[in-house]
Amino acid sequence: MLATGTESLLRQAREVGAEELGRLCARVSALLQAEDWGPDTLDALRRLFLIVAATKYSRRLEPACVALLQTALRSPRCPERLQLLCAAVLREMAPSDSLSLSCGQAQSSWQLGLVASVLLAQGDPQQVRTVGQRVIKVLLESRQPEGRSLTHLLPVVSRVASLAPDALPEEQTKALSKRLGDWLRYASVQQGAAHTSGGFFSTPRARQPGPVTEVDGTVATDFFTVLSTGQRFTEDQRLNVQAFSMLRTWLLQAGPAHPSATDADDRSELEGSTVSVLSAASTTSHLLPPAEWLREKALEYCQRLLEQSGRRALRKADSDLQKACLVEAVLLLDLLCRQDPAFLYRVLPCLRALRARLCGDPACARALLPVARFFLRHGEAAAVDADAVYQHLFTRIPSEHFHSPMLAFEFIQFCRDPLLLLGSNLDLLKTSFPNLFKFLAWSSPALTSEFVALLPALVDAETAVEMLHLLLDLPSLTAALDLQLRSSQAVSERPLWDISVRALGCLEALRDPQAQGLFQHLLRAKASGTTERLTPLHQLLQPLASCARVVQCAQAVPTLLRAFFAAVTQFADGALASRLALLLLERSDALFQVEGYEADVHRVLSSQFPALCKLHPPLVVEQAKELVEFVGSLGGPSGTGYMLTSVVWAVGEYLSVSWDRRCTAEQINRFFEALEALLFEVTQSRPSAALPKCPPQVITVLMTTLTKLASRSQDLIPRVSLLLSKMRTLAQSPAAGPMHSEGDLGAVRTRATELLNLLKMPSVAQFVLTPSVEVSQPRYHRDSNTALPLALDMVSRLLEREASLLPG
């Protein structure tokens, strides 16, 4: 197919050596010198282009060849195809030092455009300025309307304006602004004439071209715009199209940036007043300075486009263009109002009408976003409309259009707009997170990084718990959305759901009213403030768990969870930390069963649980009952044991009086018993096919935690010592051999020994295992009375001496 031939051709091009390239250059030079514009030159130039473009490292061409390429660009007889190739080769070699081209050598505007493209590709700011100044000069001075002269140059000016806004001299900028205004407003409304070839066979009476038409076929009612059509187009109509295409860039970068000084004082008054003083008089006056002239014409153009975009286009391509023009018009109006607030009062009525029209039309969802942005920026003048737009935007659009990747992308970009995040609509954004997550659930690869950036703004103390539930349920949301599409989409339309998975049973099972209720809860549009147990729904959606989209979503969730916790720990208070910690325990075994999902989520949650405890240490004591239950109910670690390890560790760390005065000996005892029982269970029961082998980390953390608890409630010490010696024996026995590796057993043995040694000196054990809060301060470690290494050193020396005193 396409691929294999391409691959070999590319490889050949890359492997061309310097000698062979030299021969090709010589051939090209010979052909260009002889001004042979035939197929041989075309072929040679094509090969040359491929060779130069195919490698990352630049190729060296003979200087003679390069010079001839540049000459060909300036030659009046060289055909277009060859000139394009010459320019392309020169551009591919850029940035290069051996160019001697300059704008002054070009003989026509077409050549000037080509030369400019080569020079701009050099990436030299000085070169950009020179080209810009030259081209704009030619543009303004050009008198003859030969061919499409000026249309080759306008894009160059636009590009220079983007690359180097201050490159163009002010006088000429103003002059061009005036011309742009003329082209926008006063293009011809007659269609272009057909080129009559003249001569013997031409028709004696060439038909008069008619007027231009609108996209719906009716005769044009007003001036020419990009939405006016005809058989052929005149030069000024082409300029109209180009002028509009570059208008926004021009106004932003190089065009009139500031209204005149006198306006600045009136601006604040104008904002509040109901009558705009400047606007009424200006439409017919040609005495406006160029900046205002262009803005005025731009405003009229945009208003005309808004009217034209409501027509029913005959062709699909035109209807797509209407939407694009709508968006551009709104963006332009936004810019114009920013640059000159006096426009606001003329623009608002159109935008209000537009808003009403768009909210009712589902096909125009994407066009609503710039309208919303407009109201965001100029909100004080139009508060009521703004609210209506946002309501529609956040409650309706995501539910109906979550499956469109372009809309999803644009919507989330809109949500990241700083004006939105700092404005008064932030609450609405925050409570609409279930709807926003639909975009994420459907197109997770493209949107995950966007949401990671957005989450800090969305997370709120009131909705944090609900949001965490929904994040953990995100893959089931994907499955639910897929199911929703299957049940609601018309048969004739192209399926948007995963066509490789059949889910007939699911649709049937959805008829159950309880399932329906849960389904609707999952697909809610706003934060409801309640949480529902979704386990029955998980079972219902199980056949869809193998959908690629669900798996992709499941892979994105750990990243989102980390972002969520990073955000929530910034402001969570004790109560919230407690609730979230409990939620982690509750949900750790109530997840939608997608391959690999549970393990990944456990890995993240197990690192977050201690972080939450660190944020609010008393939570271990407050939630003691639930934690004991959690430990007791597990009956052996399932899977990897991440959650268990981290909970047990947290208990060992924070269940003490130094963290919470309410910690009682009774609580310590209760935990002790639960953990002891668990340790017995995991070590006594034989690993089988049903019960996975217990990871050594679980054993060691259990032992360590039991020791810690014993050091706080010292009558438990004998029990622990017995337990530890049993563990040590077990780890040495040959029976444990085949189940665990030697390294694991060694670790268990070592840890058991260390703990036993510590327990021989109970007060030291307490000091080591339950350090006071000041342990994080450096002074603690520098002071010879409190430094931990010194204490441990002393302990081991004492123990050695003791051991040497004992007989045997």
Add this chain to the structure above:
Amino acid sequence: MVHAFLIHTLRATNAEEGLCRVLYSCFFGAENSPSDPQPRSAERDRLLRKEQMLAVARQVESMYQLQQQACGRHSVDLQPQSSDDPVALHEAPCGAFRLAPGDPFQEPRTVVWLGVLSIGFALVLDTHENLLLVESTLRLLARLLLEHLRLLVPGANLLLRADCIEGILTRFLPHGQLLFLNDQFVQSLEKEFSAAWSH
């Protein structure tokens, strides 16, 4: 502003043989910021540009593969269409994603892409462009290139047809300028292009 246009190969899944190759790229922007203290060598700039294009192509390829996977369309279903069938460009997978600053461009950029059979088309732009216009321009360019280069005919190749690609870009994306072209306008430009090319 459009910074670059590229055409590259697309594999349906990563398991397929071959690598992602950039078949054509055209750079309109400039990475040079005036505040850059290091003197830049021409060689290094060019290398950087090529690598940036390849990085974009690879990301587009992976987005395409993930999207196809998510829709349940595997490579088995894709049959190469005969040149008589009109290519259903409106249904061709497309998408957009953002490139963070530094990865691979200095400034944040948006990429809009379109995948047709085994060829990908992508436009690299500033953030906050009119994406409706970008999308329709990309579809238009893809249609013109597929038709005029006759890419659906087996054995066709666009590597040695750079003049045709340049001709189309000059008219429909001159110097990287996105144009608002209605259907009739496109037709008249296309006629001019065909006329100029048939000489």
